[in-house]
Amino acid sequence: MTSVESPSPVPAPAPSPAPKKPRFKFKLKMPGKWVRVTALLLLLGLSGYVYYLDVTIREAFEGRKFALPARVYGRALEVYAGLRLTREQFVEELRSLGYHENPEPKEAATYHFTANGVEFTTRDFVFSDGPQASQHVRMEFADGKVSLLQAHGATDVDMALLRMEPPLIGGIYPGHNEDRELVRLAEVPKPLIDTLIATEDRKFYSHMGVDPRGIARALFRTLSGQRIEGGSTLTQQLVKNFFLTSERTLTRKGTEVLMALLLEMHYSKDEILETYLNEVFLGQDAGRAIHGFGLASYYYFDRPLDRLEPQEIAMLVGLVKGPTVYDPRKHPQEGLKRRNVVLQEMAGQNVITQAQAVAALARPLGVVERAPAGTSPYPAFLQLVHRQLQRDYREEDLRGEGLRIFTTLDPFVQHRAEDALRLRLAEIEKARRFKANTLEGAVVVTSTQTGEIQAMVGGRDARYAGFNRALDSQRPIGSLAKPIVYLTALEDPQHYTLITPLDDTQLVYKQRGAADWKPQNYERTFHDKVQLRVALAHSYNVATARLGIELGVDRILDKLPQYGIDRKPPPYASSLLGAYGLAPVEVAQMYQTFADGGFRTPLRAIRDVVAASGKPLQRYQLNVEPVAAPGPVYVLTAAMQGVVREGTATAMTNYLPAEMNVAGKTGTTEDLRDSWFAGFTGNRVAVVWVGRDDNKPSGLTGASGAMTIWGEMMKNLPTEPVQPPQPEDVELVTVDPVSGVRYETGCKSGMALPFIKGSAPAETAPCPGGFAVVAASAVPAVSAASAVAPASSVAAAKTVESKPAVKKEEEKKNWFQRLFN
Amino acid sequence: MKNIYAWLPIAALALLLAGCEGMKTQPSATTPPVPPVSPEQQVPPPAVEQPPEAQTPPPPQTPQAVAEASIADLGPRQPASENRAVLALLDGAHSASAAGKREGAEASLERALRIEPRNPWLWLEMAQLRLAQGQYAQAITLARKSISFAAGKHRVQAEDWKLIADARIAQGDSAGADLAFRQAAERAQQAKGE
Secondary structure, eight states: OOSSSSSSSSSOOOOOOOOGGGGGGGGGTHHHHHHHHHHHHHHHHHHHHHHHHHHHHHHHHHHTTTOOOEEEOOOEEEOOOOOOOOOHHHHHHHTTTTTTOOOOSSSTTTEEESSSEEEEOOOOEEEEEEEOOOOEEEEEEEEEEEEEEOOOSSSSSSSSOEEOOOOEEEEEEEETTTOOOOOOGGGGGGGHHHHHHHHOTTTTTTSSSSHHHHHHHHHHHHTTTTTOOOOOOOOHHHHHHHHHOOOHHHHHHHHHHHHHHHHHHHHHHHHHHHHHHHOOOEEEEETEEEEHHHHHHHHHSSSSSGGGHHHHHHHHHHHOOTTTTTTTTOOOOHHHHHOOOHHHHHHHTTTTTTTHHHHHHHHOOOOOOOOOOOOOOOOHHHHHHHHHHHHHHHHHHHHBBBOEEOOOOHHHHHHHHHHHHHHHHHHHHHTOOTTTTTEEEEEEEEEEETOBEEEEEEESSSTTOSSSSTTTTTEEGGGHHHHHHHHHTTTTTTTTOOOOOEEEEEEEEEETTTTEEEOOOTSOOOOEEEEEEHHHHHHHHHHHHHHHHHHHHHHHTGGGGGGTOOOOOOGGGGGTTTTTTHHHHHHHHHHHHHHTTTEOOOOOOOEEOOOSSSOOOEOOOOOEEESSSSHHHHHHHHHHHHHHSSSSTTGGGGTTTTOOOOEEEEEEOOOOEEEEEEEOOSSSEEEEEEEEEEEOOOOOTTTTHHHHHHHHHHHHHOOOOOOOOTTTEEEEEEOOOOOOOOOOOBBOOHHHHEETTTTTTBBBBSSSSOOOSSSSSOOOOOGGGEEEEEEEHEEEHHHHHTOOOOOOOOOOHHHHHHHHH | HHHHHHHHHHHHHHHHHHHHHHHHHHHHHHHHSSSOOOOOSOOOOOSSSOOOSSSSSOOOOOHHHHHHHHTTOOOOOOOOOOOHHHHHHHHHHHHHHHHOOOOHHHHHHHHHHHHHOHHHHHHHHHHHHHHHHHHHHHHHHHHHHHHTTTTTOOOHHHHHHHHHHHHHHHTOOOHHHHEEEEEHHHHHHHHOOO
């Protein structure tokens, strides 16, 4: 660019008065000397100041020229025949992608309902693996599935797969949350430029940055006590935009004039105009500032600049004068007036013909409706993405290089998670007469086998970009920590199986550096001997503590890093029962490993990062680490299914059918401060936390709070049953649910449980109750069950025991077989 | 002076040649000295030992040869999925791989896995990709994950074990590789009986 060396190209103030006073040359106390020194200092100061302004304005100009926010996209919906998807769900997707209804959906981003489906045309889109051209598609639905997918053409052709454009879910913006869509001067329609110059700065191409008459007028008005205003050239406006302050003083005006002059010295008119077109502030979308005509064109009309009609150009140019006052969405009357003034100006300057002007004046504003999206509708997830990116990219690159970031967020799952949290918290508060809005919560949802984060809700007001409880709160996890203890036991099948009796009698544990520890069960009673699976199902603290101490506190806590928990819990036995804080997202990582047969897949929020040029920069690879052997994890899964089937989470049946075989764990902390549920279906892992921000008791157990949100959410999502493949070293053996003695397969009095081969009881007892045609019975008849389980479910279990409903029982009997095959 | 200038082009040419030389040798220096892994979508080449059958006591076969022969014996694979979308993505992954675009192949495989996350063939394909990328430990883990989804499906298990063996060879663990080859042969036998 221009040389940097000339520090003060602007004429310095009038030559100093020094030469006029040579006489005082040698006298010390001559006032003239001081004048000279002062003048010199002033001169130096002024040129220093001008130099400073010069550097500042050029930095701003160079910096802003290319500052493009990173764009963050959610997952692209993949559609194929047979996919579980309803028309309503698909249209929700189309609308969120900004498609408009049109009886002839031939134009990109339009759709039309047909008898059994929908017809639409996709947009061109550049994915991380290359461009995908717009397609005209016909889709039909039947029985909650996609039944037909065809590319529309001379003859319709079946398509194997259609990848929709990914929804834009936010951006990482430069500076003051500025968003823009960069345009080159050549791409801007001439009428727009002509109109802009006609209305804002007619002498733009001839002045040198400032308009002396305008300045004079402004000066006069100021001195005569009127408002400081007007007289700004485009160049001055650009300068103003760089340093957004609303301050209006003479000095500021002076600075602005100087900077405008400096800008014009360094840059051509076209460069200045192009930057202006991209820089000018044209609207406010909640937390996001709309800068430049490129983005404004989409923001107001959902079309690129080159497809705007005269009245739309007039509206955009009209907004320059006051984006808030003339906001066509908030103040349509004012907006329309302003637009029409500009239209008349366009006709007056021959940008359009009179006839065109008359036609345009008759047109409505034509602004597209859109819910104010703020910086992102999913601030919690975006925070996670931003944080992961910060590990690999410099902040200024993230905010200024126009990166395109493809993430794993599934808006459909996200909305179900948000809705469930909001709805259930309000219901709970109402039912329990809590003060409204005292409960808070967080949700994380991931895919079971690929570890992708599909949803993250950081609080019940999901749009509010405040404290992200899913990521940053660390609440004691309580019983969510127990599966690690039980897995450690089950990894030693010679000593521990699901039916191993555990000791649930009073425990006083002495440990150096900590007070004596006397764990209590939730219901403050002890259960003597309980089967291992029962102790987990009912979340018995004392039995778990004894088991953990037997196995070794360090041995168990040292395992946490393998499960992705880098935080180190205090080395005390109480940590066995979850007396340490974790964020919901960390818990999700831990349970993902249980859900995926002992393979840990580091949770991912980002798939690819692509440069503004379209060049792929980085793939976030799917990695898998073996953490636990599949056999013991399979057995643990059966025990965690017991939690839902017969333990603390039986109320899950209010939300999901028993056939889903959900596996999970409730967590409740001291004085009911935290309510947790972590669990999984065949295709999703989810963690929910509920509590209060002030850490006061929430009054909720894991089952009465978090679990209901979990269930409410999953109920509304396509869910697959938990069906882990049975590892080779596992066998199903029928045992007595209370005594644990082995029966022949099919004995009605027994239940089938998984054992690591060789660990099941060897001796078979005679079957007391005869044989069923189908193998095992799964009726939980464990006496201790009544202690914790909600009364209703206990009653249900009892009615099953007294076997009036044979058919239902038959169904229930099957589940284990169905489950594990 | 003049002479020096006259020499310049020659020197430059020499430098250029030297540079080219370096470029030529570079790739062979960086590629691991590991035998290239045969893309498994084709039937593996007839194993080394397939002499006329009538011959007297067949020479002791290596576990690798046995494994490869018994997998070859199973004939071509069945389609990896019944879902056309998955097959289309798999085709896409194969052609991207063939064109040397491994990242593209990876992206396609991941898309397929999102549709069928419990399809052991897809996890095997992912393992093969990692093997080709030289990420041997990941390849082994992914093959194990494939096995975990392949209860009762011996054909894919056999190929998983063979891949584990190949990865172990690449890691320099020939004893471990032999164990895995034996597993592969055993699964292939079981698959034959199905």
